[in-house]
Amino acid sequence: MNVGASKDWIQQLYVREFGPKLQPTDFYWEDGKMVLTESYHLNRKSCCGNGCKHCPFEPKYEKGNTKIRKSLQS
Numbered sequence: 883m884n885v886g887a888s889k890d891w892i893q894q895l896y897v898r899e900f901g902p903k904l905q906p907t908d909f910y911w912e913d914g915k916m917v918l919t920e921s922y923h924l925n926r927k928s929c930c931g932n933g934c935k936h937c938p939f940e941p942k943y944e945k946g947n948t949k950i951r952k953s954l955q956s
Contacts, residue, residue, distance in 0.1 A: 892916055899926060920954070 893904065908922040920938045923929070929937060931945025940951045 924950070
């Protein structure tokens with residue numbers, strides 16, 4: 883899979899869930915890879931189970947999990 887294809891499936895997932903545009907607070911680029919932020923995941927409302935760097939759910943990396951880490955709850 884080339885890097886462009888990798889970016890495409892992430893953007894397609896976001897568009898399917900939230901609309902046509904990623905917000906600047908939703909991601910950043912690191913070493914040529916799109917890194918999704920806590921903001922993106924909190925808007926998504928559930929864990930994707932892909933081992934994301936900024937997973938806000940507890941326990942981390944459990945697909946479908948909706949429990950937000952205590953440190954992020956207000």
